Amino acid sequence: MSERDDRVAWALPARGVPADRVLDEIRALRSADRPTHGGRLFAYVYDPAVPGLDDLAMSAHALSAHVNGLDPTAFPSLLAMENVLVGAAASVLGGGPDTSAPDVVGSVTGGGTESLILAVKAARDARPEVSVPRLVIPVSAHAAFAKAAHYLGVALDLVPVSAVTLRPDPADVAAAIGPDTVLVACSAPSYAHGVVDPVPEIAAVAAAAGVRCHVDACFGGWTLPYLRRLGVEGPAFDFSVPGVTSISVDLHKYAYCPKGVSVLLHRDAALRAPQYFAFADWPGYTMINPVISSTRSGGPIAAAYATLRHIGDDGYLALAGQTLDAVRGLAAAVTKVDGLWLMAEPESTVVAFTSTDPALDLFVLADELTARGWHTQPQMAYGDLPASIHLTVTAAVAPRVAEFGPALQAAAATAREHGPVRLPDEVLALLGSLAPEQLSPELVEGLAGGLGLAIGGAEPGAGTGAAPLPDRSALVNTVLNVAPPRMRERLLIEFVGLLQRPTYG
Numbered sequence: 001m002s003e004r005d006d007r008v009a010w011a012l013p014a015r016g017v018p019a020d021r022v023l024d025e026i027r028a029l030r031s032a033d034r035p036t037h038g039g040r041l042f043a044y045v046y047d048p049a050v051p052g053l054d055d056l057a058m059s060a061h062a063l064s065a066h067v068n069g070l071d072p073t074a075f076p077s078l079l080a081m082e083n084v085l086v087g088a089a090a091s092v093l094g095g096g097p098d099t100s101a102p103d104v105v106g107s108v109t110g111g112g113t114e115s116l117i118l119a120v121k122a123a124r125d126a127r128p129e130v131s132v133p134r135l136v137i138p139v140s141a142h143a144a145f146a147k148a149a150h151y152l153g154v155a156l157d158l159v160p161v162s163a164v165t166l167r168p169d170p171a172d173v174a175a176a177i178g179p180d181t182v183l184v185a186c187s188a189p190s191y192a193h194g195v196v197d198p199v200p201e202i203a204a205v206a207a208a209a210g211v212r213c214h215v216d217a218c219f220g221g222w223t224l225p226y227l228r229r230l231g232v233e234g235p236a237f238d239f240s241v242p243g244v245t246s247i248s249v250d251l252h253k254y255a256y257c258p259k260g261v262s263v264l265l266h267r268d269a270a271l272r273a274p275q276y277f278a279f280a281d282w283p284g285y286t287m288i289n290p291v292i293s294s295t296r297s298g299g300p301i302a303a304a305y306a307t308l309r310h311i312g313d314d315g316y317l318a319l320a321g322q323t324l325d326a327v328r329g330l331a332a333a334v335t336k337v338d339g340l341w342l343m344a345e346p347e348s349t350v351v352a353f354t355s356t357d358p359a360l361d362l363f364v365l366a367d368e369l370t371a372r373g374w375h376t377q378p379q380m381a382y383g384d385l386p387a388s389i390h391l392t393v394t395a396a397v398a399p400r401v402a403e404f405g406p407a408l409q410a411a412a413a414t415a416r417e418h419g420p421v422r423l424p425d426e427v428l429a430l431l432g433s434l435a436p437e438q439l440s441p442e443l444v445e446g447l448a449g450g451l452g453l454a455i456g457g458a459e460p461g462a463g464t465g466a467a468p469l470p471d472r473s474a475l476v477n478t479v480l481n482v483a484p485p486r487m488r489e490r491l492l493i494e495f496v497g498l499l500q501r502p503t504y505g
Contacts, residue, residue, distance in 0.1 A: 011504045034375050039396035043377035047396035048256040048319050053307065057258050060299075060306035067298030078298045081305040082108045085251065088308055089263040092225050093217065093247050094238035101239035105272050106265040107290045108301055112218035113144040114292050115248035115264040116185075118275050119214045120148040122246070122266070123183035125274035126212070133182040138168035138197060139382070140190040142216055154182070163384040166193045166344055170201035177209045188217040188224060188237035192379055192390060193343045194350025196224070196234050203243030212245040212271070218262060220348050221249030226320035227348065234347050245271055254349065254394075256311065256319070257304035322395040323349055329401035330391060336405065337412050343388050351391040352379070360412060361420040362387050363474035363481070368411035368418075370472075374404065378473070380481045380488070387481055421478040427451065431483050436490035444494040451475055 017025075036045045064078065072079035086106035090096050095104030109115045124133045134155040137145050149156040157176045159168045173184060184206040186197035199215055206213035215237050217224070224234065238247060244267070251261040266272040280286040287294065311319070330351045334340050339357025355362045366378045366389055377390040430447065480488050 011502075037396065039394070039398070039400040040373050041375040042391040042393065042397075043375070044392075046253050046256055046392075046394050048311070048394065049396035049399075050256070050311065050315075050319075053256065053310065056306050056310055057303040061258065061303040062299070064298035064302035067302075069296030069298060069301070070294050075298065078301060081298075081301050085261070085301065085304055085308065086263055086265070089221070089249050089251070090239075090265055093221055093249060093265060094240040095265065095267075099239065101267055103268040104239060104265050105269045106263050107272070107275065108304075109262045109264055109291045110293060110296070110300070111252070111260040112142070112216075112248060112250045112262050113147060115218060115250075115262045116142065116144045116214075116216060117148040117151060118264055118291060119185075119246050119248060120145070120152055120154060120183060122272065122275040123212045123214070124152055124154055126271075127182045130180050130182060132180055134178065134180045136173060136176045136181055136184045136211075138173075138186065138190075140166060140168070140192060140195075140197075141185055141187055142191055142218070145185060145216070155180075157181070160383070161385075166190065166195045166385070167197055168202070170198055170205055173202050174205035174209075177205065177211060181209065181211050183212050183214055185214040185216055187219075188215050189220045189348040189350065191219050191350075193352045193388070194220075194346060194348045195344050196220070196237060196347060199235055199237040199244065200241050203241050207243035213243050214246045214248070215244055216248055218248050218250040219253060221247060222251065222254040222316070223320055223323065223349050226317050227324060229317060230321055230324060232324065232347060239265075239267060251304045251308070252300075254319075254323075255304070255308060255316070256395075257307045258300060261300045261304040319395040322398040323393055326395070326397040326401050327351060327393045330393060330397070330404060333401070333405035333408055337408055340408075340412070349393045351393060352388050354386045354388045357416075359416050359419060361415060361418075361474065361478075362389055363421060363477040364415040364418050365389070365411055366477070367472040367474045368414045369407065372407045372411055374407055374411075378477050380477070382485075421474050423475075423478060423482065424451075427479065428482065431479070431487060434487070436486045439487075439490045439494055441494050441498055444491060445498060447479075448495070451479070 034041050034044070037047050039047065039049070067075045067078050069075070069078050085108050087096070089106060090104040095101040107118070109118065120135060127133060132155055134157055135145065135149050136157045136159060138159045138161050140161045146156060148154070159172045159176050161168050177184060184202060186199055186202045188199060189196045203213040217237065224237065228234065238244065246264065246266045248262060248264050251257040251263060252259040276288065276290050278286070278288045327346045327349060331342060331346050334342055334351060334353045339355055339360040340353050341356050343352040343354055355365070363378055366376050369376055377392070379388045379390050381387045427447065480491065483491060
């Protein structure tokens with residue numbers, strides 16, 4: 001057998017591999033991942049540290065993994081569970097029979113991005129007379145809105161946010177609305193800095209113009225209502241606000257369900273109707289989809305159903321209290337480090353901070369925190385907003401707060417010793433001389449090599465498929481930070497493209 005045949009035989013073996021060996025391979029691959037439990041990862045995962053919850057969710061997932069959401073009449077169990085999830089989300093977000101928004105309806109989607117795409121689709125398709133539909137959002141709105149606009153052929157109108165409040169001025173939103181605007185959107189809260197936009201005022205200017213208003217509460221929709229019950233003040237943002245026509249909330253975030261489950265709610269069924277896709281002009285079955293996917297596994301929906309039912313309203317209130325304590329503890333730890341500054345006083349579940357000391361490089365600080373077992377999310381500078389470090393705080397963080405302060409102090413001291421990252425002049429010249437479209441995989445690979453970063457998959461025959469990534473990211477983040485947004489996008493497209501290569505051995 002040739003070397004190539006050997007490699008292909010590993011990827012797709014001629015004979016099946018025993019189950020225990022396959023699971024061992026997956027465990028070996030997972031060993032390189034960030035920790036999903038333990039309260040030391042401040043992005044991507046949401047851990048309530050509830051004993052037994054993982055086992056319950058996975059058991060529920062297994063019970064419905066092979067159920068297909070394509071046809072609810074064939075699998076009424078899935079329809080029943082979806083309706084429960086929608087009802088739960090509506091009750092948390094100001095809808096339901098005993099509220100001012102009794103007719104709220106919704107759909108379960110595969111994630112926040114899908115919810116936002118569908119919110120934009122519904123608004124676009126409700127205005128078929130508009131040839132170039134437009135979407136008005138603050139620059140702090142989630143990037144998934146830009147993705148929705150790109151996919152759906154909708155023009156994007158960006159409204160600035162204050163460098164002080166990190167929020168848009170409703171007057172600027174009103175000025176951005178034109179005759180072709182089909183949707184205005186705002187955040188509760190914004191992901192980057194965790195601040196809630198002035199939803200009542202934005203919804204009012206949208207309603208005055210006869211335009212739908214979507215509230216992206218994917219990140220905070222399941223925590224802000226509980227935080228309000230615990231005395232945290234903030235602007236109203238749910239269906240109690242006149243003019244709010246739709247809201248999205250991710251259950252795989254602070255409802256602590258396995259990924260990926262999100263809910264998109266509309267104030268009434270007429271507003272939801274354009275979200276659907278139906279097609280009968282072919283010889284097969286008539287297609288009707290409320291969401292983007294046709295075939296959908298019932299596993300995530302069943303897992304979410306089990307999670308919500310198990311934790312319950314009192315459980316979520318308790319988890320919100322633990323998270324609030326953790327947020328306050330982390331924020332206090334940040335303020336005790338000379339040169340660090342909170343981007344905003346926390347009002348949700350985010351702590352975001354920046355450096356006011358030129359000798360304290362945030363990207364080096366993030367690496368030093370990683371070296372100490374704390375995994376944060378660096379954010380690039382944007383306009384008048386400085387680079388920052390983002391901490392998504394969950395209930396699992398609460399027991400770790402006392403450890404974080406000393407770790408942050410030590411990491412800051414070491415970062416100062418290292419000093420800021422200095423990019424080679426030739427790298428700065430290259431970034432300044434090239435247009436984004438001139439970047440190629442070869443140029444990016446050469447740039448990475450010049451910075452001492454190897455890119456590539458595992459060696460053939462290694463049996464892992466893992467691509468070696470740098471232990472420290474400050475250099476990469478500094479390159480991205482100095483690159484203009486379009487160049488940054490192109491760099492990442494080419495970089496990720498180099499990582500995503502077929503593995504044969």
